[in-house]
Amino acid sequence: MTTGCTDICEKIHASALRLARDMGGVQIMEVCGTHTMAIARGGLRTILQPADIRLVSGPGCPVCVTDQSYIDRAVGLARNRPDIIVATYGDMVRVPGRQGSLSEARAVGARVEVVYSIQQALDLARQHADHEVVFLGVGFETTAPGTALAVRDARQEGLRNFSVLTAHKWVLPAMNALLAGGDVKIDAFLCPGHVSVILGYGAYDQIVRDYGRPCVVAGFDPQQVLLGVLEILDELSAGEPRAMTVYPSVSREGNARAREVLDEVFEIVDAPWRALGVIPASGMALRDEWAEFDAERRFDLPAEESYEMPGCRCGDVICGRLHPSECPLFARRCTVRDPVGPCMVSSEGACAAAFKYEMPARKR
Amino acid sequence: MDTSRIQLAHGGGGQLTAELIRDVILPALGGGQDPHALADAAVLETGGGRLAFTTDMYVVQPLEFPGGDIGKLAVCGTINDLAVCGAKPLALSMGLVLQEGLEIDLLQRVLDSAGRQARQAGIRVVTGDTKVVERSALDGIIVNTSGVGLIGADVRLGFDRIQSGDRVVLSGPLGEHGLAVMSQRKGLSFTADLVSDCAPLHELVSDLLDELGENLRFMRDPTRSGLAAVLADIAESRGVDIEIEESAIPAHRTARSAAEMLGLDLLQVANEGKLVAVVAEGAARRAVDVMRRHAIGSRAAVIGTIGPAGESPIVELATAAGGRRIVQMPYGEELPRIC
Known part of the structure; x- marks a missing residue:
């Protein structure tokens, strides 16, 4: 384990113990395919879940x-x-x-x-x-x-x-739509690095103002994600949600x-x-x-109607309602080799990440 | 007539073919200008014993890349396939399929490089064949190399010799061949210091065989699909779990960032001069020392342990961040031609 990550993880666990008591666990949504992959490749859920911190993927994979x-x-x-x-x-x-x-x-x-x-x-x-x-x-x-x-x-x-x-x-209107819908527990957003380089972290002030959720921008390696999580926990503990960045390449503007x-x-x-x-x-x-x-x-293209592939729960996955492994098709009818929905097709999809990298249940 | 390019007639078996063999191929690969030096079939003395026999096709694009080219790659790749099954390479064949219009200078460079690599390794190219196809059928060169080698009477390697508690040793940093080729193709500028690791492993392997004996259980070179494929294959074939330590795996800093940028898992990227060896627990240190005596093994390290046998074995990675995840055989994504 790299020293940087060890220190951050210790702080996260200390902070999360207090929060678990007050909030009954913390659910953080990332809205960035690169974060989805960094989390899976770094095995970060196996570090955070024992501390009652749940990372869920949102609508971040294009x-x-x-x-x-x-x-x-x-x-x-x-x-x-x-x-x-x-x-x-x-x-x-x-x-x-x-x-x-x-x-x-x-x-x-x-x-x-x-x-x-x-x-x-x-x-x-x-x-x-x-x-x-x-x-x-x-x-x-x-x-x-x-x-x-x-x-x-x-x-x-x-x-x-x-x-x-x-x-x-x-990406911001989708984050707002999820919060407005209210059926998904989102305690904070881990905000995307690349998108925020363009938007500036100031763009998330509105979410902090309207919904009181921390919005923390992080970069793309596991250490950055863990730093972002730690900042979120600190803000939740202090009851002071903010829009900010732990990723130095992102400015307010x-x-x-x-x-x-x-x-x-x-x-x-x-x-x-x-x-x-x-x-x-x-x-x-x-x-x-x-x-x-x-x-x-x-080419004067006709309008096509919106629909879902039968049985596919990708929609629930990208809204954070369902972990990929909870979809009935996951790893059965839907695999990386023969995908049913886009979350399994995309190299940044939540289902592909879970399928390729997450520990099988019996070993968790 | 443009004499600087390959024509269909170069593959016709007539005068042009004879000239190509005499002027371009033999000087590079064979012994001087003797037209019989690369006969249709070669006769080799083996002195009895077990023979290892391998064949490979090479289709890499571009034909020349930082640290190597298709000729060097073909020679190293075939030597390595022989070496990892415990064989001392004896001789190689080289078959060429050339695109009509190919620059003869380029062909010459590639063959010189193949010849140089074979001579350095002390292995002869003893037979070959050349064909030319229409422009529309091929972009550049396809190389086929076959090789034969002798396996010593006391060499016993294989999945069945792997035991719980054995250690996994890797001879050097991961991913350099695949990333050097891919980043050149995609024009990534920050990877200038990344060169292919393409190199022959037979000398390093020979020392391992001599010094570890029975304690050397299994070897494989992690080429296409990388370390992930080798480990997944061991787990599946032997029915054992494997645990790997990410922070113990040697890797070039630029390779790590290039892999990240291309969205690739470094464990799945191709190598062409690396060795994965499974050795007895007590011999792991020794294996690393032997590898480190060779320039290509200077960053060798123990990276993991063979776990207990189980029904659905998995390869598990303890990540540098302190988490755990699985490592699987890649599913054949659309990857460019890297070997």
């Missing part, structure tokens, strides 16, 4: 929060239009929809290319002037600025065969320049989320000035 209707649209584009190349981050490829997944579409001849950055999608458009390249714009404040910049580049360069099917989202780029290209719209329904002012849609780069308008 693929997991994406509504099924979006998957169907993307698969439809790939299957029905031989002139279209769908460019996407790898995690989207295996999410099943009504017409199967993008990966299955590729197997029957559709052009689906996995890219590591949107710049590679622009390259595809440059190399294939005779094709339309549609980039699947999925993700939060972290990936959206890249999409905005790419759209600006495409206009400047006169790229006429590039567009984005956008499902970019703001965030990155105003990145937010300006977002504002230039995207407008704020109501957007559908898996399990949470349509959340007002939670999505990013391309502004009218950028309509030519909007795949939805360019």
Whole structure:
């Protein structure tokens, strides 16, 4: 055990003993796929659970929060239009929809290319002037600025065969929706590092003000997560919830320049989320000035209805109502090899993390 | 005619093939210009005993990467496959599939590198074959290497020799080959000091066999799917739990951060010059000392213990943060071609 972590864990346990008496255990929600993985890989639940601290995953994995209707649209584009190349981050490829997944579409001849950055999608458009390249714009404040910049580049360069099917989202409205719903016990939020670099931790003041929950930003290694938990416990003990950061790269103000780029290209719209329904002012849609780069308008895509895959409880998992291992499909019908829902598909999904790293019940 | 590139006719078996073998392949791999040096079949003296026989395909992209290339990788990989089953490598074959249009200079560099590695290791490339395919069928080069080696009469290694209480020893830092190749492909700039660990293990293994004898139970090189796959395989095949200590596992700082950035588990990343050995409890210190006498084993460490037998065995990792988690065989995610 690294010395830093030993010290933090001792303090956490001392603090949690007092809190367990007063609050009957503490439930902390993280809203960041990278945190989900750090927690699982570091085995942090095995450290915190004995102290009655429960870490639950919230709507922080971009693929997991994406509504099924979006998957169907993307698969439809790939299957029905031989002139279209769908460019996407790898995690989207295996999410099943009504017409199967993008990966299955590729197997029957559709052009689906996995890219590591949107710049590679622009390259595809440059190399294939005779094709339309549609980039699947999925993700939060972290990936959206890249999409905005790419759209600006495409206009400047006169790229006429590039567009984005956008499902970019703001994370704060989802956090608010969960608290407003009131059916999930959330004593505090462990806030995402990357998103907060853009937003600034000051953005969480509103949650502290309206709901009295600590909002602590942490970085991505286990030690950072433990530091964040310790800060949360200290705030709860003192009865003084705050928005703050233990991750030095995050400022109160965030990155105003990145937010300006977002504002230039995207407008704020109501957007559908898996399990949470349509959340007002939670999505990013391309502004009218950028309509030519909007795949939805360019290809006149019909609206698809929202639904869940039968039996899949991913919706409950991303709302923190269910631990992955409590889903009846977990590790039976739904595995990393043959996933039913996005939380098992995504490399940042709560179910994939639990499946790959968590100790089986008999050894806990 | 562009003589700097491979043409389909180079694989046709005629004059161009003969020239390619004489001018490019033999100088790199064989003994001088003797056209019979790389015959269709080689005859080897073994003096009896058990023979180990292995074959491997190499498809890595890019063909040249920091710390190695497809030629060096093929030679090391085959030597290592022989070494970890306790064999002293005798000879290798090398088959090449070349893309039409491939630069002959590049081919020359790769073959020189393969030849240099084989000579350094004291192992001959004794037979081979070359084919050329259309541009649309291949991007670059595919290498097949087979190898034979002799296993000493007293060498006994295998899953069945592993016992509860044995120790797991790792010869050096994890993940450098896989991450060097992947980060080059993805243009990660901060990984400049990360080079492939691609190296032959046979000398280190030979010393281990000599000095540990019966106390050396099992060896494997953690290539594709990394340490995780080797440990999961041991647990499954022998039906035992294994406990590993994360803070004992040697790893380059840059490798750790590159893995984190790419969302990979370092335990699942490929290596090409590392050895995992299971040794008797009392011989663990000795195994580490033997490995550390070699440059490639200078950071060798005891990383874990073989636990009791059980019905559904698991590999358990005590994390650096103080928690516990399981280690599984990776499920074949979409990984780039790294070997």
